[in-house]
Amino acid sequence: MEIEEVAEDGSAKPRSLPFDYAMMLPAFRAVEAVSGIKGLSNPRGFTIVDRYQRNPAFPNIFAIGVCVAIPPMGPTPVPVGVPKTGFMIESMVSATAHNIGALLRGREPDEVATLNAVCLADFGDRGIAFVAQPQIPPRSVNWSAQGRWVHFAKIAFEKYFLRKVKLGTSETFYERRAMQLLGIDKLKAARKG
Ligand SMILES: Cc1cc2nc3c(=O)[nH]c(=O)nc-3n(C[C@H](O)[C@H](O)[C@H](O)COP(=O)(O)OP(=O)(O)OC[C@H]3O[C@@H](n4cnc5c(N)ncnc54)[C@H](O)[C@@H]3O)c2cc1C
Incomplete structure (x- = not known):
């Protein structure tokens, strides 16, 4: 070549x-x-x-x-x-939904996506999990781990995610709570200054 x-x-x-x-x-x-x-x-x-x-x-x-x-x-x-990843895009979606909602209520858009990345990258039998907050450096969190467990975690996540899609639920309360406990947010606290 x-x-x-x-x-x-x-x-x-x-x-x-x-x-x-x-x-x-x-x-x-x-x-x-x-x-x-x-x-x-x-x-x-x-x-x-x-x-x-x-x-x-x-x-x-x-x-x-x-x-x-x-x-x-x-x-x-x-x-x-x-590069863009799924969770980062979900944060854009959350901000956009809030901002269009604000416009419809006669206010100006005020929500900003965190662009955090939480990813399970499946390599077939093994994989890498990573958290990058935010995805674009400089970051405040940079964590990764690898192993066979990532492959199984991805299968479990796929089943969970598709179930949410079928039920029309974008975020379950336990998912929201778990992410809160991990300190991984979709929206920046832009409104609060
Ligand atoms: C190989 C690969 C592996 C990845 N692995 C991961 C991962 O493990 N974790 C992670 O978080 N992210 C991963 N990503 C990134 C993630 O998949 C993408 O960032 C995400 O899917 C983008 O979502 P989207 O809705 O913006 O676009 P897409 O998912 O690309 O959706 C766009 C849609 O628009 C449709 N479309 C295109 N043109 C038109 C048109 N003219 N009219 C109507 N419809 C149209 C397309 O058919 C498509 O359905 C991976 C990406 C790739 C390619």
Whole structure:
């Protein structure tokens, strides 16, 4: 495989890469429907939002999830974003639901997502669990553990999560309580200052 290796200073060095089995990931970009709209999306089509998940140019548009434009942590020679995970997205969803609710009640949006990451990454028979608060450094919590238990925890979580979806429950009271005890929140206490 003939590739270009890009150094931190942006210089590219051609290289030949021998391989038996290769996987190439195309550059990540957003769907066409929301791309190329001035003020709505960045050059790769990701939707621009303020701290309340609201687009500054189109205030009736909120965005959540992997489609949101989050700039890289520092200058990079290639246009990359930051990875997003499930709990981080749930925190965006919570903030957005509260903020749209506030607008409907004649108030201004005031809830901010914590963007915390709580993840069970399953590798098939083992896995890694991690908590990163917030996901984008600098962090106040950085914890990870690995083992076979993560694989089983992921199976249990999947069953629990799908049951919630079937019942239409976004968060059970015991889940909320457990997360509270662990100090993992979805919303920043923005309103309180
Ligand atoms: C391989 C892999 C492993 C991951 N593992 C983990 C993990 O262990 N833990 C974790 O927390 N996160 C994990 N993530 C990240 C997490 O899955 C994503 O961040 C999350 O699913 C994004 O949710 P979303 O709702 O924003 O987008 P998506 O889940 O991508 O949903 C977008 C939906 O929009 C639909 N869609 C697309 N275009 C259109 C269109 N034009 N019109 C209508 N519908 C459209 C798509 O079909 C899709 O259903 C993983 C991601 C990948 C790829």
